[in-house]
Amino acid sequence: MDSDEVLASEILGHGAYLCLRRSSGGDAGKAAAAPIDALAQRLGLRNEFDPGETPPVESIAFLRRQGATPADIADEAVLQADWVIHVASKRPETITELSAETARLLSPAVQVHVLQGVRRPRSYTGAAMNKWAYERQVVQQPGTAMPNGFLVPMSKTAEWWRKDWMERHTYFLPTYDEQGRMRAEGHALATEAGIACLLRRTYRHDTHPAPDGAYDFLTYFECADRDVPTFHQVCAALRDVKRNPEWRFVREGPTWHGRRVAAWKELFS
Ligand code: HEM
Numbered sequence: 001m002d003s004d005e006v007l008a009s010e011i012l013g014h015g016a017y018l019c020l021r022r023s024s025g026g027d028a029g030k031a032a033a034a035p036i037d038a039l040a041q042r043l044g045l046r047n048e049f050d051p052g053e054t055p056p057v058e059s060i061a062f063l064r065r066q067g068a069t070p071a072d073i074a075d076e077a078v079l080q081a082d083w084v085i086h087v088a089s090k091r092p093e094t095i096t097e098l099s100a101e102t103a104r105l106l107s108p109a110v111q112v113h114v115l116q117g118v119r120r121p122r123s124y125t126g127a128a129m130n131k132w133a134y135e136r137q138v139v140q141q142p143g144t145a146m147p148n149g150f151l152v153p154m155s156k157t158a159e160w161w162r163k164d165w166m167e168r169h170t171y172f173l174p175t176y177d178e179q180g181r182m183r184a185e186g187h188a189l190a191t192e193a194g195i196a197c198l199l200r201r202t203y204r205h206d207t208h209p210a211p212d213g214a215y216d217f218l219t220y221f222e223c224a225d226r227d228v229p230t231f232h233q234v235c236a237a238l239r240d241v242k243r244n245p246e247w248r249f250v251r252e253g254p255t256w257h258g259r260r261v262a263a264w265k266e267l268f269s
Pocket of ligand 1: 125172194198217
């Protein structure tokens with residue numbers, strides 16, 4: 001049997017979502033005054049709120065809570081987060097330092113819970129899928145144009161991870177019966193409506209399956225206000241196991257919806 005050894009294992013980058021929650025009685029004024037922007041600057045992180053022509057590789061983003069919806073995996077740190085910071089870097093030390101310093105600067109007013117992952121080459125995407133699903137996808141836009149951010153952490157079941165990669169691959173394409181009629185759209189076709197309007201970003205745990213208490217995937221999306229219904233439609237299509245049998249093997253954490261803001265202090269205004 002073919003095994004995961006044929007999948008690319010190279011690490012292209014590192015990323016984390018810091019889920020921040022105000023402690024009971026925590027002094028938000030003190031948290032707002034913490035020098036997080038200066039820390040980001042010292043670490044060479046550019047703000048994604050204004051990504052410019054080429055979205056930055058070493059980056060930071062700030063999101064203020066709009067709401068959150070629980071799902072299969074109970075996770076109070078995500079569900080109750082008041083704010084989320086995204087940090088991306090080629091250097092794992094940058095993520096470690098940003099996370100540790102943020103926790104230190106905000107303690108005890110704010111609790112920090114870190115979800116961390118790596119970026120790897122895609123596993124199931126050949127040339128045609130690359131053209132279809134990635135070359136025409138929207139790239140990151142300024143926060144004013146696409147103010148919504150959605151964090152959707154998830155894992156796949158042990159049954160999924162027992163499957164050979166070739167079988168796992170089949171869930172991303174449509175399947176057909178003996179007469180050639182489409183039986184199920186699969187992941188890629190079910191989500192087509194999102195390609196042009198949803199920015200997508202996925203970090204993986206650096207081992208698969210992830211250990212207990214960690215997620216296999218940290219998925220994240222950005223979109224304009226007018227495209228929020230498309231985000232929900234695309235998620236509904238993925239969760240419909242008749243259209244997308246892959247989701248039988250998915251366990252989702254909470255979906256956290258935030259508003260992108262331009263600077264740390266704006267989280268508190
Ligand atoms: C918006 C349109 C979307 C398109 C076109 C799309 C397409 C794809 C494709 C082609 C892959 C395979 C990547 C590879 O080769 O490894 C993939 C993987 C993945 N997608 Fe999507 N996707 C979309 C939306 C979503 C959404 C909304 C979610 C979650 C709510 C999601 C979660 C994932 C996850 C977790 C993986 C990795 C799965 C694995 O490796 O087992 N996707 N997606």
